[in-house]
Amino acid sequence: MSNFKKWLETIRIGWSMVTAYRLNFFLLIIGPALVFYFIKVSLWSAVYTDKDMLINGYSLPQMLHYHAWALIVVLMAQSSNGVNLGEDIRFGRMSKYLIYPFNFWEFHTASFISFQTIQFVIAIFTLALLCFSDLVSLPSFSNLMIAFAYTSLVGIFWFSVQYTTGLLAFWLEETWTMRVMFQLLVNFLSGSIIPISFFPAWAQNYLQYTPFPSLTYTPINLFMGQMQGLHQGLITITISIVAMFFINTYIWRRGLRLFTAAGM
Amino acid sequence: MITTKKLIKKYVSYKKQPGIKGAIKSLWDRSFIEKNAVDAFDLEIGKGEIVGLLGPNGAGKTTLMKMFTGIIVPSSGDLEVLGFNPFDRKKEFRKKIALVMGQKSQLWWDIPAMDSLHLIKAYYEIPTADFNERVAEMAKILNVEELLHVHVRKLSLGERMKLELMASLLHQPEVIFLDEPTIGLDLVAQDAIRNFIKSYHEKYNPTVILTSHYMQDVQSLCSRLVLIMNGEKKFDGDILDFEKILGTDKVVSFNFETSPSDKSAFEKYNAKWDLNGLSVELALPQQELRAFSGYVLEHFDVIDFQTEKLPIERVMKQLMLRPELLNHE
Structure with missing residues (x-):
């Protein structure tokens, strides 16, 4: 029970910390998702020269519909991408979490939950705006709930990835470039930039054996009312999160022995 | 409370030649340097002691602190x-230890100090009534009541340090590690921190390990000193014994209205005159201190005189310049 209070208090403080710098919060978290969305809207609007034109079965409204849902998925699932816990390790800031009777992973996971709840509110607000602007149409209530739950699971996957790459700072001087490269690659392969059905058949065939489509393409489809890919996605992402948990535990144990608490 | 036996901490780093050539070469050809930051260190510290851990930069003091705290x-x-x-x-x-780092903030920068204190309250499971009482008491002593609701990033270094201390002591730890708690603070803030630590120790009797380059901290707080140089323990004992490492002579300075015409009486006491001959520093044997001081006051134009305030500072300075002096102890 007392540990639960520690989590609650960290989540509460997390809200204060996130909103302490409003401009920073907008530029780091909401800004990139919105900019990315508007770039995609402009790009596809230019590609579709004719109002009735179809590309791979997608009309322009359908394509914009797809990317509007992609924006919601990114807002909900990739909120932890701005977290750079590698810096905590590199600059020795991690020391305080080794002293307090609340573990490093607990603090960062609670902070993630805190962040995630704010992002969820922002995603709902954005969704309301998109609905109001007729850019998306909502699926049935049950489908919407399934899509939200699934996207939250994708959010946990992304947090696990950020946590693992952050821990590599025990060995690497800088993990930022690696994280950005990975993110770009995943954005492309997961259908965030173009729908996976646009990929060549052989690429689609390979991708179905990877977790990538489950990260963006599947949740977008769920939000669009199509349930295919749900079971495979659930299994793939759950296995990835569990695997990442074991990898993190191993890296933490090894890495902590190398930690020098620089700058203290 | 704290026991170490043959404690060693090795750091491995690699040598890199300067410039681009060196950077490229270091990609495949690296030679490593292994250094014992702490070497075969034996130490025993009992409950309620305040121990000053002294040594030059890079001697291994902070490495010891990091090991003591499990970092x-x-x-x-x-x-x-x-x-x-x-x-x-x-x-x-x-839950039983606390670490205060003068060079690293443990409070969260983006929120008011009170929010950090509430977080710490939850982490250490401090009952609300105790928490309120301790915060009120410490805030009053440290004179930071008005600062509790200010964002930490907006506080001065001295103000932040006081709140860091508060945050570290809220759970009433049994062992407190203070790593340069007064570094960079002005004299008034240094004094406030020292007085607070002293009164806190009198009230709760925790064990305190202090590192500091300010001998005033050590002199006013510690009864026992441990000197560490190049990772090795070079001295462990009473602060009064440390002062006597270089001998028992007392350093006394006299200032004169006019320069004494005959200075011969001073010469045997290793006299160091200033350029104008108006001030002299003497090393007087303890047993001659009273008699010779009386003689000088009676026969010369003395404006004022003083005995050395921080003998350990002189000893530390000498030992850092000439570590070999320790071998003759």
Whole structure:
């Protein structure tokens, strides 16, 4: 029970910390998702020269519909991408979490939950705006709930990835470039930039054996009312999160022995 | 409370030649340097002691602190703090210690100090009534009542340090590690911190390990000193014994209205005159201090005189310049 209070208090403080710098919060978290969305809207609007034109079965409204849902998925699932816990390790800031009777992973996971709840509110607000602007149409209530739950699971996957790459700072001087490269690659392969059905058949065939489509393409489809890919996605992402948990535990144990608490 | 036996911490770093050529070469050809930051260190500290850990920069003081608190793992040897192996990092252990780092903030910068204190309250499971009482008491002593609701990033260094101390002591730890708690502070703030630590120790009797380059901190707080140089323990004992490492002579200075015409009486006491001959520093044997001071006051135009305020500072300076002096002890 007392540990639960520690989590609650960290989540509460997390809200204060996130909103302490409003401009920073907008530029780091909401800004990139919105900019990315508007770039995609402009790009596809230019590609579709004719109002009735179809590309791979997608009309322009359908394509914009797809990317509007992609924006919601990114807002909900990739909120932890701005977290750079590698810096905590590199600059020795991690020391305080080794002293307090609340573990490093607990603090960062609670902070993630805190962040995630704010992002969820922002995603709902954005969704309301998109609905109001007729850019998306909502699926049935049950489908919407399934899509939200699934996207939250994708959010946990992304947090696990950020946590693992952050821990590599025990060995690497800088993990930022690696994280950005990975993110770009995943954005492309997961259908965030173009729908996976646009990929060549052989690429689609390979991708179905990877977790990538489950990260963006599947949740977008769920939000669009199509349930295919749900079971495979659930299994793939759950296995990835569990695997990442074991990898993190191993890296933490090894890495902590190398930690020098620089700058203290 | 704290016991170390043959404690060693090794750091490995690699040598890199300067410039682009060196950077490229270091990609495949690296030679490593292994250094014992702490070497075969034996130490025993009892309950309620205030021990000053002294040494030049890079001597190994902070490395010892990091091992004591479980932040880093020793390379070999035995270490026990409060009956725990610190590196096991058991929560029961962490609840009994506190670390104050003068060079690193433990408070969260983006929120008011009070929010950080509430977070710490939850982490250490401090009952609300105790928390309120302790915050009120410490805030009053440290004169920071008005600062509790200010964002930490907006506080001055001195103000922040006082709140850091408060945050570290809220859970009433049994062992407190103070790593340069007064670094960079003005004289008034240094004094406030020292007085607070002193009164806190009198009231709760925790064990305190202090590192500082300010001898005033050590002189006013510690009864026992441990000197560490190049990772090795060079002295461990009473502060009065430390002052006597270089001999028992007392350093006394006299200032004169006019320069004495006959200075011969001073010469045997290793006299160091200033350029104008108006001030002299003498090393007087303890047994001659009273008699010779009386003689000078009676026969010369003395404006004022003083005995050395911080003898340990002189000893430290001498030992840092000439570490070989320790071998003749």
